[in-house]
Amino acid sequence: MSEAELAASDIYLQKEVVFEKGKKYLIKANSGHGKSSVLNFIYGSNHNYTGKVDYSNTEASIFNLRKTEISYVFQDFKLFPSLTLFENIQLKNKLTHYKSIEQIDELIEKMQLSHRRDSLVATLSLGQRQRVAIIRALCQPFNFLLLDEPFSHLDSSNIKIIVRILNKELEERQASVIITALDDLPFFEFDKTINL
Amino acid sequence: MLTKLQKKTLVKVQLVGYILTLFIGVFIVLTTLQLYQDVKPLISEQTDVFNDKSAVISKEVSVFKSVNKDRIYFSSEEIDELKEQPFIKDVSIFNNADFRIKAYSKQSENIPLFQTDLFFESIPDAYIDVESEDWIWGENDEVVPIIIPENYLKLYNFGFAESQGLPVLSKNTISQITFNLKVIGNFNSEVYKSRIVGFSNKINSILVPQTFLEYANNKFGRSKKSRISRLLVTFNNPTDERILQFFNENNYSINKDKLEFSKLSFFFNSALVFVIAVALIILVLSVAFILLSFNLIIQKNKAMISNLGAIGYSYKSISKFYQVVISVATVLAIVPAIILGIYVRNVYLEKIDTLFQFSEEGSYITVFGVTILLTLCVVYVFIILRKIKAIVMPK
Numbered sequence: 024m025s026e027a028e029l030a031a032s033d034i035y036l037q038k039e040v041v042f043e044k045g046k047k048y049l050i051k052a053n054s055g056h057g058k059s060s061v062l063n064f065i066y067g068s069n070h071n072y073t074g075k076v077d078y079s080n081t082e083a084s085i086f087n088l089r090k091t092e093i094s095y096v097f098q099d100f101k102l103f104p105s106l107t108l109f110e111n112i113q114l115k116n117k118l119t120h121y122k123s124i125e126q127i128d129e130l131i132e133k134m135q136l137s138h139r140r141d142s143l144v145a146t147l148s149l150g151q152r153q154r155v156a157i158i159r160a161l162c163q164p165f166n167f168l169l170l171d172e173p174f175s176h177l178d179s180s181n182i183k184i185i186v187r188i189l190n191k192e193l194e195e196r197q198a199s200v201i202i203t204a205l206d207d208l209p210f211f212e213f214d215k216t217i218n219l
Numbered sequence: 220m221l222t223k224l225q226k227k228t229l230v231k232v233q234l235v236g237y238i239l240t241l242f243i244g245v246f247i248v249l250t251t252l253q254l255y256q257d258v259k260p261l262i263s264e265q266t267d268v269f270n271d272k273s274a275v276i277s278k279e280v281s282v283f284k285s286v287n288k289d290r291i292y293f294s295s296e297e298i299d300e301l302k303e304q305p306f307i308k309d310v311s312i313f314n315n316a317d318f319r320i321k322a323y324s325k326q327s328e329n330i331p332l333f334q335t336d337l338f339f340e341s342i343p344d345a346y347i348d349v350e351s352e353d354w355i356w357g358e359n360d361e362v363v364p365i366i367i368p369e370n371y372l373k374l375y376n377f378g379f380a381e382s383q384g385l386p387v388l389s390k391n392t393i394s395q396i397t398f399n400l401k402v403i404g405n406f407n408s409e410v411y412k413s414r415i416v417g418f419s420n421k422i423n424s425i426l427v428p429q430t431f432l433e434y435a436n437n438k439f440g441r442s443k444k445s446r447i448s449r450l451l452v453t454f455n456n457p458t459d460e461r462i463l464q465f466f467n468e469n470n471y472s473i474n475k476d477k478l479e480f481s482k483l484s485f486f487f488n489s490a491l492v493f494v495i496a497v498a499l500i501i502l503v504l505s506v507a508f509i510l511l512s513f514n515l516i517i518q519k520n521k522a523m524i525s526n527l528g529a530i531g532y533s534y535k536s537i538s539k540f541y542q543v544v545i546s547v548a549t550v551l552a553i554v555p556a557i558i559l560g561i562y563v564r565n566v567y568l569e570k571i572d573t574l575f576q577f578s579e580e581g582s583y584i585t586v587f588g589v590t591i592l593l594t595l596c597v598v599y600v601f602i603i604l605r606k607i608k609a610i611v612m613p614k
Contacts, residue, residue, distance in 0.1 A: 118530070
């Protein structure tokens with residue numbers, strides 16, 4: 024990015040940016056400006072930055088943070104193509120034991136994926152995979168949910184369904200959400216919009 | 220679910236290949252090491268009453284020398300010169316009996332009637348390896364122990380006994396026969412009892428304990444002068460080339476059997492070392508192969524492994540599957556190798572037992588095998604953990 028662009032950023036070169044629990048954040052920027060990078064910094068999977076990321080829970084290891092504090096819907100989903108849709112979700116749920124099989128099936132049902140429940144992820148469309156990744160991200164306790172361009176492959180009716188589910192889950196957990204997008208997202212009510 | 224996912228990444232043929240080659244390598248290493256341990260006492264000294272690395276030398280007898288007998292004796296200068304040679308560790312002299320001896324049995328005894336003239340020599344007791352209780356003579360002892368060349372027994376069994384219609388004798392039987400010795404000299408004579416307590420392959424002489432010979436030479440000896448016609452030399456290394464060269468130059472004759480035997484044991488050792496080296500190479504290659512194979516699996520599934528880390532699996536729990544698989548494969552190779560090694564050892568021990576007098580010692584196979592197993596497993600577990608950590612938590 025150019026220096027002028029950096030100077031206009033709400034995150035880069037700032038002294039401190041705080042994400043509080045229970046609030047909804049939108050990180051908005053054009054492609055290639057580092058939206059995913061910021062989420063990866065928070066998630067601890069990218070260390071190519073100067074500065075520091077502090078968590079209020081200072082004692083947990085990064086793997087424990089990923090199991091109990093922060094959940095992440097990756098832009099490239101990070102699903103396992105050789106497993107079925109249901110197995111992909113179970114792979115995460117086995118780690119956290121957060122949801123029952125019935126609850127998972129209910130989410131699959133709501134996301135209109137029941138007919139593909141036992142299909143290999145390799146055979147799913149991008150939009151279907153995106154919804155699987157979102158269900159998987161919900162199978163754990165968290166205080167922050169990171170969504171990296173979560174609706175890029177979805178139509179508006181699906182987006183509405185997902186927003187409804189997300190709002191419910193966030194409310195249950197009293198959790199915060201950080202969503203990145205290229206533009207404003209009219210389906211969500213954000214507490215703060217951050218221009219990157 | 221994690222197991223199901225990771226199971227698909229394995230290459231079974233490579234695992235089977237690893238198990239097979241490691242099995243062969245470990246089996247050969249264990250068995251040959253054990254064989255070496257078991258056979259070592261046999262090839263070093265058990266077969267003969269003499270210590271290893273020693274041989275008897277004398278001067279060549281020629282027509283000229285047979286007239287003037289002085290030439291077959293060693294002078295003290297010659298003995299000193301021998302002692303100075305770098306390849307010689309020690310020189311001992313043979314003492315001759317300076318009296319006449321007759322050995323005979325009596326009609327009443329349960330052995331064939333015989334009478335023969337004998338001669339005696341003695342060498343320092345340190346060179347003789349029969350049980351020391353038998354090889355002792357004091358002035359009050361009636362029985363004089365003697366050692367005869369094993370060839371004499373063969374000559375009797377297959378030549379003399381055959382032609383005279385006499386029974387053949389085993390080493391054990393002959394050791395139990397007591398016969399009479401009549402010692403004559405210096406206008407004196409005495410009768411002793413005698414028993415054969417050992418057989419020698421390397422020395423063509425009839426040996427008695429040094430104490431007896433000194434006593435008898437004093438009592439029955441015709442002259443006080445001792446003449447040395449044979450020497451017992453101990454070498455630092457019997458395979459040294461200078462030995463034969465030196466003896467040829469000085470016209471000494473050496474009982475070469477001893478050196479031949481040393482060569483034989485050298486070849487046997489070399490062959491074993493070679494086999495062990497080849498087996499070790501197989502072992503090392505199989506280990507290198509499986510490490511390469513797992514490295515490849517991990518690299519090929521780098522995305523999967525890093526995704527597992529991304530959804531919250533720790534590098535330890537991702538490593539566990541591969542660690543278990545490689546450890547189980549190693550156990551599957553080494554445990555059968557240990558079992559087969561122990562079985563093969565039992566088979567060859569049975570064979571050896573029928574051929575030689577052999578005292579069986581403990582087996583190292585299990586201890587060595589388990590040591591190899593544990594070492595490999597620890598190395599594998601550590602290496603896999605490190606590789607997976609590097610993928611899950613990049614610096």
